[in-house]
Amino acid sequence: MNNIIIIGAGKGGAALLRIFCDDKEIKIIGIAEINPESPALELARQYNIPITNDFLSLLENKDIDAIFNVTGSKEVEKLLTERKPENCEVIGYEGSKLIIKLIDERKKNIQEIEEHVKKLEEINEKLKETDNIKTNFISMVSHELRTPLTSIKAFAEILLSNPDEDLETRKEFLTIINNESDRLSRLINDILDLSKIEAGKIEWKLKRIDLGVLVQQMLSSFQVLASEKRVRLEAEVFEDIPAVYADKDSLIQVLTNLLSNAIKFTFPQGRVRVEIKFTEKPICGVLVSVSDTGIGIKEEDIEVVFEKFSQISSDLMTDKPQGTGLGLAISMQIVTRYEGKIWVESEFGKGSTFYFVIPSGKPAKKVAKEEVVVKKKREEKLILVVDDEVNACKFLSYHLFMKGYQVIEAHNAEEAIEKTRTYLPDLITLDVIMPGIGGFDVVSILKNDPQTKDIPILIVSIIDGKDKGYCFGANAHINKPVDKSELIKKVAVLLDKKEKKKILIADDDQGIVKAIGYTLNQKGYQTIEAYNGEEALNKMISELPDLVILDIIMPKMNGYEVIQKMREKPETKNISIIVLTAYNIKEGKVRALSLGAVDYFTKTNELEYFYKEIEEILG
Amino acid sequence: MKKKKILVVDDEPYVVRSLIFVLKKEGYLTVSASNGEEALQKAMTEEPDLIFLDIMMPKINGYEVCKRLKEHEKTKGIYIIILTAKGQKEDKMKGVEVGVNEYITKPFSPSKVIQRMKEIFEDQGIC
Numbered sequence: 001m002n003n004i005i006i007i008g009a010g011k012g013g014a015a016l017l018r019i020f021c022d023d024k025e026i027k028i029i030g031i032a033e034i035n036p037e038s039p040a041l042e043l044a045r046q047y048n049i050p051i052t053n054d055f056l057s058l059l060e061n062k063d064i065d066a067i068f069n070v071t072g073s074k075e076v077e078k079l080l081t082e083r084k085p086e087n088c089e090v091i092g093y094e095g096s097k098l099i100i101k102l103i104d105e106r107k108k109n110i111q112e113i114e115e116h117v118k119k120l121e122e123i124n125e126k127l128k129e130t131d132n133i134k135t136n137f138i139s140m141v142s143h144e145l146r147t148p149l150t151s152i153k154a155f156a157e158i159l160l161s162n163p164d165e166d167l168e169t170r171k172e173f174l175t176i177i178n179n180e181s182d183r184l185s186r187l188i189n190d191i192l193d194l195s196k197i198e199a200g201k202i203e204w205k206l207k208r209i210d211l212g213v214l215v216q217q218m219l220s221s222f223q224v225l226a227s228e229k230r231v232r233l234e235a236e237v238f239e240d241i242p243a244v245y246a247d248k249d250s251l252i253q254v255l256t257n258l259l260s261n262a263i264k265f266t267f268p269q270g271r272v273r274v275e276i277k278f279t280e281k282p283i284c285g286v287l288v289s290v291s292d293t294g295i296g297i298k299e300e301d302i303e304v305v306f307e308k309f310s311q312i313s314s315d316l317m318t319d320k321p322q323g324t325g326l327g328l329a330i331s332m333q334i335v336t337r338y339e340g341k342i343w344v345e346s347e348f349g350k351g352s353t354f355y356f357v358i359p360s361g362k363p364a365k366k367v368a369k370e371e372v373v374v375k376k377k378r379e380e381k382l383i384l385v386v387d388d389e390v391n392a393c394k395f396l397s398y399h400l401f402m403k404g405y406q407v408i409e410a411h412n413a414e415e416a417i418e419k420t421r422t423y424l425p426d427l428i429t430l431d432v433i434m435p436g437i438g439g440f441d442v443v444s445i446l447k448n449d450p451q452t453k454d455i456p457i458l459i460v461s462i463i464d465g466k467d468k469g470y471c472f473g474a475n476a477h478i479n480k481p482v483d484k485s486e487l488i489k490k491v492a493v494l495l496d497k498k499e500k501k502k503i504l505i506a507d508d509d510q511g512i513v514k515a516i517g518y519t520l521n522q523k524g525y526q527t528i529e530a531y532n533g534e535e536a537l538n539k540m541i542s543e544l545p546d547l548v549i550l551d552i553i554m555p556k557m558n559g560y561e562v563i564q565k566m567r568e569k570p571e572t573k574n575i576s577i578i579v580l581t582a583y584n585i586k587e588g589k590v591r592a593l594s595l596g597a598v599d600y601f602t603k604t605n606e607l608e609y610f611y612k613e614i615e616e617i618l619g
Numbered sequence: 620m621k622k623k624k625i626l627v628v629d630d631e632p633y634v635v636r637s638l639i640f641v642l643k644k645e646g647y648l649t650v651s652a653s654n655g656e657e658a659l660q661k662a663m664t665e666e667p668d669l670i671f672l673d674i675m676m677p678k679i680n681g682y683e684v685c686k687r688l689k690e691h692e693k694t695k696g697i698y699i700i701i702l703t704a705k706g707q708k709e710d711k712m713k714g715v716e717v718g719v720n721e722y723i724t725k726p727f728s729p730s731k732v733i734q735r736m737k738e739i740f741e742d743q744g745i746c
Contacts, residue, residue: 139705143704144704146724146726147725149725149726150631150633150725151633153727154633154634154727155633157729157730161730162644176633
């Protein structure tokens with residue numbers, strides 16, 4: 001403890017009082033001032049510090065450690081230096097100012113430190129909370145994992161100690177072990193998924209997604225599940241739904257959870273309905289609702305359905321639900337990740353509706369695409385999509401449109417023919433099963449009209465009508481349900497082909513392939529390369545070349561076999577083939593031509609004739 | 620000697636199935652319940668000698684079932700073995716408070732559980 005006295009109760013005195021009054025290390029013995037009006041005196045009274053007008057009287061106390069002279073008077077200073085007790089410091093005006101400044105700074109620092117400490121304490125509290133949540137989660141996880149493990153362990157032991165049990169019983173127990181193992185792996189997967197999402201460790205590939213199309217695609221697989229349970233599954237996609245930007249797999253996960261729950265909790269003869277529309281409430285975005293006529297959720301349970309492991313059991317359920325109790329928690333995490341909303345409305349015993357909204361822009365005003373196309377000089381390729389099923393049509397149009405093509409639609413054969421003649425599209429995708437005039441008739445009519453015969457036609461069909469289609473002159477074929485990437489690829493191939501004739505060069509001698517390729521490119525042809533027979537055959541199917549230059553002696557499959565195999569496939573059987581080989585014997589030539597090659601050249605020949613022949617074949 | 624009657628309570632049907640199977644093999648009479656409410660009712664009507672009781676069950680949980688049984692004159696003497704996946708110390712303490720006689724953590728070995736049960740009956744016979 002340091003004892004001090006202050007001489008002078010002006011501004012300096014006031015500052016010293018303020019600084020020292022709450023300092024436990026300092027005791028202010030007294031303050032001296034001759035002017036009773038001085039501002040610091042009021043302060044001194046508040047702090048109960050003795051006041052005097054005779055500063056020398058204060059010096060009678062021998063325990064003084066320091067005297068602060070803030071009078072600025074030399075005379076006072078002189079007297080103090082003479083009369084101060086031993087070991088006592090006299091600090092003048094400047095010195096006092098410095099001390100005040102230093103202490104002020106220290107106080108500020110302390111204050112800052114205290115603030116930091118407070119913040120750290122708050123963070124620590126939050127961490128503790130998170131830690132608690134984690135601990136609870138782990139304890140719940142361990143409980144959930146132990147449950148199936150218990151049955152596995154129990155029945156394994158029973159089987160081991162009762163080897164003479166009858167076959168039926170053994171089978172029953174093994175089935176339980178098997179099912180419970182599956183349940184265990186599902187649990188582990190879901191737990192990993194959830195913790196990855198929560199830790200932000202999942203890589204999201206954000207893409208433009210049409211939720212309407214996505215739901216349509218998913219519905220067919222759920223149709224099976226629904227019909228097994230004799231539940232009616234229906235969907236309605238409203239018009240003008242804007243695209244959302246999201247990770248497709250994550251949306252599939254949410255939809256899968258909601259759809260499988262809905263089907264699971266609905267009784268036979270019940271109904272599950274999916275609706276997709278644009279909404280502005282509670283947030284602007286695409287709203288998906290999945291409603292069922294199932295068991296419903298009690299009011300008190302509604303709050304917890306999105307919590308982890310919160311499976312609600314009900315008297316109405318004969319079996320315990322087989323899920324992991326994490327599906328909705330995962331869905332919640334995913335939707336929240338997109339700043340979307342997910343919620344449920346339910347009436348116990350009557351059914352539930354789960355909603356989620358993924359934020360999006362407002363729907364674009366419908367543009368009369370067809371008119372735009374006609375008026376505008378066409379820059380993008382125009383594709384006519386023909387399908388009597390509106391949703392299938394939408395699906396194709398959407399994906400083609402997203403790829404940058406202009407798209408027009410026709411919903412029956414008459415419309416298809418009329419639109420082809422009016423707009424002369426660059427490509428037509430054609431469903432072959434339509435009411436009235438069928439797709440094959442459309443192919444036949446268009447391919448026999450000089451004005452439209454060169455428009456490539458891609459047959460899109462559920463029936464395997466390849467042969468018939470190719471007979472009428474269709475150029476390619478794709479099966480329903482349509483795989484998006486296959487569609488895009490086939491369309492691109494067909495459009496390329498229309499621009500430039502495409503030649504496949506198949507030879508295991510890389511030098512020859514490159515040399516011929518170079519010359520053909522110079523002549524304005526597109527070339528594709530294959531270095532063995534198998535590759536040649538695969539590329540014929542995927543790239544649909546107009547001509548193939550084929551070597552005979554190649555690894556994996558020789559040239560003869562390639563010709564034989566391609567002639568068996570309807571899509572490749574009309575492709576022209578020129579054999580180019582070092583195998584210069586008459587029998588080889590005869591064999592190749594008899595299998596269907598157009599011509600036969602040996603590599604030592606003058607290649608001039610060879611190129612001339614190519615130009616002739618491709619016209 | 621009169622055959623002992625055992626009540627198995629668990630909302631997991633397979634757990635019930637496995638215990639009932641081994642108990643029957645050993646010649647015990649068995650009763651089962653799949654929730655707390657049913658457990659209380661069967662404990663009253665069936666008067667079992669011992670109860671295997673799960674904790675995490677819908678409606679009335681195992682602790683509550685145990686508490687009510689131990690409070691009731693007719694059922695307070697029934698030996699209660701908790702079978703639970705919650706093996707934490709705090710959970711066991713909670714069990715002690717409501718009068719649980721024994722605690723077995725899942726997953727368990729059915730034969731060991733039966734072994735332990737036999738020992739209990741032997742001890743009771745001596746007393």
